[in-house]
Amino acid sequence: MSPHEIPSRTAPPDSGTLLLSGARLTDGRTVDVRLSGPRIEAVGTAGSLAVESGRPADRTRIDLNGYLLLPAPAEPHAHLDLALTADGPPPAGAREIQRRATEAALLQLGHGATALRTHVRIGDVQGLRALEAVLQARNALRGLVDVQAVAVPRLLTGVAGAEGLAMARDALKMGASVAGGCPDLDPDPSGYAEAVLSLAAEFGAPVDLHTAASDPARLARLAAMAGGLRPGVTLGPCHGLGALSAHEAARTAERLAAAGVSVAALPQGGCAVLERGGVAPVRLLRTAGVRVTAGSGALGDLANPVGRGDPLEAAFLLATHGECDATRSYETVSTQARAVLGLPEVRVEAGFPAELLAVRGETVAGVLSLGYSRIVIHRGRVVSRTSAVREFSDGHGSYGPGAYGPTSYGTASDAGDAAGDTGPGLPRQAHREA
DSSP states (O other), rough: OOOGGGGGGGOOOOOOOEEEEEEEOTSSSSSEEEEEETTEEEEEEEEEEOOOTTTOOOOOOEETTTTEEOOOOOOEEOOOOTTTTTSSSOOOOOHHHHHHHHHHHHHHHHHHOEEEEEEEEEEEBBBBBBHHHHHHHHTTTTTTTTEEEEEESSSSSHHHHHHHHHHHHHHHHHHHEEEOOGGGGGSSSHHHHHHHHHHHHHHHHOOEEOOOOOOOHHHHHHHHTTOSSSSSSEEEEOOGGGOOOOHHHHHHHHHHHHTTTEEEOOOOSSSGGGGGGOOOHEEEEEEEOEEEEEOBOOOTTTTTOOOOHHHHHHHHHHHHHTTOOOHHHHHHHTTTHHHHOOOOOOOOSTTSSSOOEEEEESSSHHHHHHOOEEEEEETEEEEEOOOOOOOOOOOSSSSTTTSSSTTTTOOOOOHHHHTTSOOOOOOOGGOOOO
16 A cells, blocks of 8 residues: 555544564563553563453454564654655645655654654745645544644744734644744744744643754743743754853753753754754753653755654664663653653553554664564554565575575565564564564
C-alpha cells in the first residue's frame, strides 16, 4: 500500500487484544506484553501470557523474538508544510501541501514516531492556507499518528504585526495546538515573544518558538516572562547557544532550567539554510537541568534535501558526537519528546499507553547503529512495519540457500519472522539482520 493510500481509510477503533511475545527489554529481560485497546494490560516473563479466551475475534499474536521493545519516539520539531520540496519552490495549493504533509508524516511514522509537532507558517500571501492543509492532513491521519500544529506568524509587533497577531489568534481558534513563531525575524524579538506568551495564556496553549537563541540578554528576558507558564515553553533549535562563551552558555542554560523552558535540539543541523551546521550544546543544557529533546527538522526541503525524519538518526547523532550515551540519547527522542509535547509517559509496564516501537536488535546502541527493521504500535495497534533483508553473494553472483556453503550468512525476512515463519528462499539468522 502506498503512503498516499493509507489515510484514505478510516482507522478502526481502539479495540481487541494484541500479544507481543518474546520481546527483549532494555534491562535484558525477555517478556510477553499484552495490549488491550490503547494501553498495556500486562507484562510477564516470556511464555507466561496468552490472549484471554472470550476476547474479540481480532486478537493477534506477534513474535518479537530478536526485537528490542521500546517506548515509541515522538518528533518534536518538524516542518510538514515545507517537507519534500527540495526539487523546487513549494507549491502554494492547499491540496498539494496536504499531500506532502501527509506523506512526510507517514515517513516519520514508519521510522517510529507515533506523535509529532510541526511548525506551520501563517500570514503573508498564503494566509492560513498552509495551516488549513496541515490540519486536514492531521484529521486524515487520526488513528495512525498524532499531529500537533504550531502556528508561526512572521511579524507580531508594531503596525505591521497587528495583522499577524490577529491571524495567530484565528489559527488557534481553528485548531492549531501550539502558539509559536520565529522571534528572530521580528524587529522586536522580545516584544514578539511577549505577544506569543500572552496569546498562549489567553488560549491555555503551550508555546514553541523557533529561535537560534544566540542572544543571552534576550533569552534572560524570555526566561523571566516564561517562568511558571503552563503548559510550558519550548525553544528550538537553539544552535546559537553553541557559539556563546562557556560562561554565557552555562548561565543561560541555568536561567532556562529555572524557568522550566525546554529545548528541542536538531542534531542533523538547523532547519533553515542559514542554520546548517550548528547544534545546541545538549550535554551542557542537560547538566544545567534543562529538559532537552531532539528532533529531525528539515525533511527533504531546501534546508536539507536529504533529511530523513528519523528519530533514531537524531539519537544516533547525539550518541556519536558524545552529547549523551546511547540510552539517554534514545530517551531524548522518546521520553523527553513526549514530555515536551505534553503526552503521557510511556513505559513497558502495565497501565501505560501502548505507544511502542520494536526494532531488530539486542541493545539500544545496536538499534541506533543498525535498526532498520521496525514495527510501530500506536494506541495498541500495529500501524507500520518495515522489514529489511540482507543477502550476501557467494562471489559468483548467487544468493539465497546454497550460496553460502554449510553456514548461512543470509538474513530472514522480518515480515516472516513476525508471523512466526521464514521468508521464502531465505535462511533464518536473526542476529545478523540489518
